[in-house]
């Protein structure tokens with residue numbers, strides 16, 4: 001298939017682009033480079049464009065005879081979304097609408113959407129399955145959920161087939177550890193700990209040690225980026241027959257912040273300063289997935305469920321690119 005990867009120069013999008021190419025598909029990356037890195041784009045044609053540019057989207061879909069769109073281009077900072085909600089509604093909702101409108105105009109009928117566990121807000125039951133209440137507690141989660149609803153109704157009208165994939169904590173580096181996490185600013189736990197291990201930051205702060213968990217720190221379900229990509233590929237193929245797919249993507253296994261810090265210490269062989277601080281507002285104590293639907297319906301199998309193996313891939317990428325991507 002010819003697949004337009006919106007946000008294909010970002011962390012998950014660049015891994016997906018490489019996965020598509022490796023599996024006999026033809027990826028085209030569409031990205032405005034506001035966050036991504038052109039050097040992370042492998043084996044794909046690159047189109048520099050903005051998602052708000054309807055005309056360019058129509059032209060791109062038409063000229064390249066695109067069969068399906070995968071959409072990773074979104075803002076992802078929870079704290080920023082609380083401070084700047086309209087920025088998030090514009091990029092995460094309005095721009096998703098523009099992509100869908102361009103697809104409708106050209107007649108492109110398959111869409112794979114990058115969604116998030118943040119749609120569940122503060123769940124009252126763990127592990128989380130897809131049918132549990134959607135009650136986001138910040139604009140980031142809300143904009144992803146709004147886009148899912150838009151997809152549902154666009155699908156109901158017979159205009160698109162779609163898969164919404166709700167990631168838990170995406171992490172690790174893919175494709176021989178050449179495609180990793182290079183966010184600016186960085187707010188995710190594993191890259192931040194690695195930066196502390198590399199001496200690039202003074203310490204790692206633990207946000208809250210009084211949670212009702214085994215060691216007092218938050219528990220998350222870490223899922224390797226290549227495992228996310230394999231689920232996208234399976235979902236894309238399943239859209240040949242199905243019109244509406246919604247899956248949680250996680251390992252179903254939780255690790256605490258302290259456990260992740262200890263894992264980075266073990267993998268890197270480095271010691272660094274750990275500072276216990278206040279809770280970060282809006283963090284649920286435990287988020288783990290019930291991904292049994294993706295496992296049974298897609299035949300999805302994760303390959304890198306072990307936190308040590310996941311961290312090893314991230315550690316290797318950070319050592320290959322100590323200053324991140326050059327462009």
Ligand code: UFG
Nearest residue numbers: 076116117118168187188189192205206207218257280283
């Ligand atoms: N944490 C720290 N110190 C840090 C950074 C993070 O203790 O310096 C803690 C957080 O408080 C949290 C855990 O590490 O308990 C993981 O934090 P991340 O920021 O790496 O990830 P989140 O679980 O907050 O967020 C992830 C995705 C979001 C998504 C959310 C949905 O990054 O995009 O899961 O559950 F919305």
